[in-house]
Amino acid sequence: MLTSDGDRRLAGPEHHPLILGFQDIASDALPLVGGKAANLGVLTRAGLPVPxxxxxxxxxxxxxxxxxHLGEVLDALARTAPGDTAALAELAGRARAAVLAAPVPDDIARAVRRAADGPVAVRSSATAEDLPDASFAGQQDTYLNVVGPEAVLDAVRRCWASLWTDRAVAYRAANGIDHAAVHLAVVIQRMVQAEVAGVMFTANPVTGRRREVVIDASPGLGESVVSGGVNPDHFVVGPAKKITKRVLGDKATVIRSVGGGGTEQVARESADGPCLTDDQIVALAGLGARVEDHYGSPQDTEWAIDSSGALWLTQARPITTLYPLPETDPGGLRVYFCFSLAQGLHRPITPMGVSAFRTLAGSVIATLFGPRTGPLPLTEPGMRLFGDVTGVMRSRVGRAVVPRLLDVMEARSAVVLRSLFDDPRLSVTHRSPLPAVRRVWRVAARYRTPVRIVQALRDPRSARRRMAWVVERLRERLALSPDATPEQRLDHVEHCLGTQVVPMIPHIVPFPAAGFLMMALAARLLRGRGRPGELPTVLRGLPHNVTTEMDLALWHAASRIRADAASARALAGPALPQGELPPVLRAELDGFLARYGHRAVAEIDVGMPRWADDPSHVLGVLANYLRLDDPSLAPDEQFARGAREAEEMIGTLARRVGGLRGRVVRFALGRTRELAGYREMPKFCFIVALGEMRGHLAAVGKELAGRGLLEEPDDVFMLSIAEARAGLGGADQRALVRTRRATYERELRRRHIPRVMLSDGTEPEAVGAAAPVEGAMTGTPASPGTVTGKARVILDPVGAHLSPGEILVAPSTDPGWTPLFLTAGGLVMEMGGSNSHGAVVAREYGIPAVVGVPDATSRVATGDEITVDGTTGAVTLAASPAASPARPPA
Known part of the structure; x- marks a missing residue:
């Protein structure tokens, strides 16, 4: 019997245990025993069947x-970038060799030999392993059926060395975990000679559905299933403990223990029957439910059934890939739509950003529907904003309108929502369109929307005057005395976001709406006579777009900087200039920031620094522009060329239909060009307001930090407006901020965000999704044309380098990305629709673009040659030489 009696070591002034039995390991013992052993201890103490x-x-x-003597290696690892895989691997090899060569103290060797009681499994248990946010599954080594004291001691040494495998070092680097802070314990556990073994997830790891148990099983030891060395039987058990799916694998090989120690893999005759009975499957699901109930979260478990039929639990760890569930009332299925992704924001939103968004959302609802008494239909799982759209799904008008809006904004989400229409749990309960029509008419009448649409069509110059009036009026509403107290500043933030900004937007919306109505009219008149890609050409070089104007202003600044030798030299180096800038560069930067310093990457989050706060991104884009030396590719020339092509296309389409209809087409598309560019103005007004409010919130943060209630002024953005007010009242918010920052940093590393999610965790997009054909990707055509070039995968535009002609592959974009578009040869995005922000700007610059391409940033690597067909929506990945490794994202 394996026991913990015996060795304990005196180390310094304290006694530190050398050996602990599973029954002696509590949940807080992670630093002492590592993640795997801590979980086995918790499971043992809970009375679960653990060997x-x-x-x-x-x-x-x-x-x-x-x-x-790992100090030198640790110092080098601390200086190595996570993306430098070659350097990480070289350092990992040095560390492994050093650990294997280090002597094992006699008392440790004696303790290990004493534990070698019969066949055992020797398993690594790292302190950064089986954690709630990073499982580290398979990063360290396990040795099965180890027999004899010396063999066990050797396996222990190899487990210690496996803390420094290439994969473990790379995983820690990617997850921002300090190598020097990670230590390794070793589990020595009685070997279960399994007849059948495998893995079990207590929630579906593919669809996200909670309480849907997924089991993979194969004869012999579970290593064959864990390592992927066999096609196992696959079973799914629903929440009601009913087996809902069976897929039998060939189970062509089996791993079994060898008498003298070790294991062997042997071929096995194919069998038609399952390796588990229905009773065993249901018993496994019941065991999984007990484990999940004990931990309070879904678990990834390993299990085995021995020759006597006894069921053993050999491991449990959190399923770290599941997206967090929205906070929802129990009872009834709810549908949640991710507003963050729809706005081109992949990263998490700061708590202050969420608070500001909630305040604005409340104002939108009050403006459209009147005062609201209940809570807003918003939730923030994973620090992203999700809206409860269950009411939309149950409304006939909602089903008709919202997916159509998403078709041009975030097309893939529209497809996913439509896939839910046949779900009987989401049947239509609101059939009459009259309440929705009455609401829309009341708002339209209040803001004279039909009259303003007619005015804009009669005289497009009136729209320009109206826009100037709106911006001037908005700035007046946002103004506050510089002598205001922190309390007054916070009051002002709530007042502006809650009542002053949103009521200005209905004064803007009629003008771009008029432009797109005219485009829809032209499309109807051209039905049957237009060709793919022709109508979107009309939107190239579109005037009156504030984001396009911003990008071109930055390009013109770069042109003037190029003409100044000192400024050009300052931006020519591998690093951005530090300290005092040359006068011309300083003047151009200041001039640009005076007009656009309120903008930023991820700018809908008030917690994100504005360009005026940190202009490094702007300097990086300027440096990128200076690398463009082909005059024909100059962005202003391309923009002008796009405008000429648009005007020529209007003439072509008008002549093609001829007569009165042709004159109407020419008029309609002319008004489209005059008015559609204003589509960016509503968001621009929101960003102006958020930039102004950020300044007031920063002043509040400075006050709280000065009082010792926050550690840094910027910590205020890790609070909500109400929590900042509590801080001004004397509440110490430092501990709360530390917790929030840890969560925020963890969420920054999350790569997959669901577009749509159900309240039970199901991602409808993953249900029944067919495996993609290798190299073939499709999305929504967004900007016509075809381009072939090298891909540049960019997950964050800050500091990113995009060489002229490279194809930008990104999860999503917002206006903070668009300066990169000026040198891009094409665009591929995982999110978006034909009228999303990135699509519009790509069309205006005349670069082919395809949006809504699932998993584009993981299926394409920087340096891959791809072809983007913005007319058909196809993205083709060229065959790459096998010897050419994929480079990491920029």
Whole structure:
């Protein structure tokens, strides 16, 4: 029997345990025993069927590591970028060799030999392993059916060294975990000679559905399933403990223990029957439910059934890939739509950004529907904004209108929502369109929307005058005395976001609406006579777009900087200039920031620094522009060329239909060009307001930091407006901010965000999705034309480099990205529709674009040659030489 009795070591002034039995390991023992052993201890103490064993604690590893003299390697690792995989691998190899060569102290060796009681499994248990946000599954080594004291000691040494496998070092680097802070314990556990074994997830890891148990099973030891070395049987058990799916694998190989120690993989005759009975499947699901209930979260488990039919639990760890559930009332299925992604924002939103958005959303609802008494239909799982659209799904008008809006804004989400129409749990309950029509008419009448549409069509110059009036009036509403107290500033933020900004937007919307109505009229008149890609050409070089004007202003600044030798030299180096800038560069930067300093990447989040706060992104874009040396590719020339092509296309289409209809087409498309560019103005007004409010919130943060209630002024953006007010009342918010920052940093590393999610965790997009054909990707055509070039995968535009002609591949974009468009040869986005922000700007610059391409940033690597067909929506990945490794995203 494996036991914890015996060795304990005196290390310094304290006694540190060298050996602990599973029954002695509490949930707070992670630093001492690592994640795997901590979980086995928790499961054992909970009375779950865990094979007995002991843990050789991290103090043993610490002493061996001291003898390995890893300091130089650790220092080098701390200086190595996460993307430098070659350097990481070289350093990992040095660390492994040093640990394997280090002597094992006699007392540790004696303790290990004493634990070698019969066949055992020797398993690594790192302190950064099986954590709630990073499982580290498979990063360290396990040795099965180890027999004999010396073999067990050798396996322990190899487990210690496996803390420094290439994959473990790369994983820690990618997750921002300090290598020096990670230690390794070793589990020595009685070997279960399994007849059948496998893995079990207590929530579906593909669809996200909670309480849907997924089991993979195969004869023999579970290593064949865990390592992917066999096609296992696959079972799915629903929440009601009913088996809902069976897919039998060939189970062509089996891993079994060898008598003298070790394992062997042998071929096995194919069998038609399952390796588990229905009773065993249901029993496994019941065991999984007990484990999940004990931990309070879905678990990834490993299990085995021995020759006597006994069921053993050999491991449990959190399923870290599941997206967090929205906070929802129990009872009834709810549907949530991710507003963050629809706005081109992949990263998490700061708590202050969420608070500001909630305040604005409340104002929108009050403006459209009158005062609201209940809570807003918003929730923030994973620090992203999701809206409860269950009411839309249950309304006949909602089903007709919202997916159509998404078709041109975020097309893939529209497809996903439509896929839910046949779900009987979401049947239509609101059939009459009259309430929605009455609401829309009341708002339109209040703001004289029909009259303003007619005015804009009669005289487009009136729209320009109206826009100037709106911006001037908005700035007046946002103004506040510079002598205001922090309390007054916070009051002003709530007042402006809650009542002053949104009522200005209905004064703007009629003008771009008129432009797109005219485009819709032209499309109807051209029905049957237009060709793919012709009508979108009309939107090239579109005037009156504030974002396009911003990008071209930056390009013109770059042209003037190029003419000044000192300024050009300052931006020519590998690093951005520091300290005092040359006069011309300083003047151009200041001039640009005076007009556009309120803008930023991820600018809908008031917690994100504005360009005026940190102009490094602007300097990086200017440096990128200076690398463009082909006059024909100059953005202003391309923009002008696009405008000429648009005007020529209007003439072509008008002549094609001829007569009165042709004159109407010419008029309609002319008004489209005059008015559609104003589509960016509503968001521009919001961003102007958020930039102004950020300044007031920063002053509040400075006050709280000065009082010692925050550690840094910027910590205020990790609070809500109400929490900042509590801070002004004397509440110490430092601990709350530390917790929030840790969550925020973790969410920054999340790569997958669901477009649509159900309240049980299901991602409808993942249900029944067919596996993509290799190299073939399709999305929504967004800007016509075809281009072939090298891809540049960029996840964050700040500091990114995009060489002229490279194809930008991104998760999504907002106006903070668009300066990169000026040198891009094409655009591929995972999010968006034909009228999303990135699509509009791509059309205006005349670069081919395809949006809504699922998983584009993971299926394409920087340096890959791809062809983007913005007319058909196809993205083709050229075959790459096998010897050419994919480079990491920029």
């Amino acid at each position: 007995p064993g002991i843990c050789l604690t991290t103090w043993a590893y610490r002493r061996v590591a001291e003898g390995a």
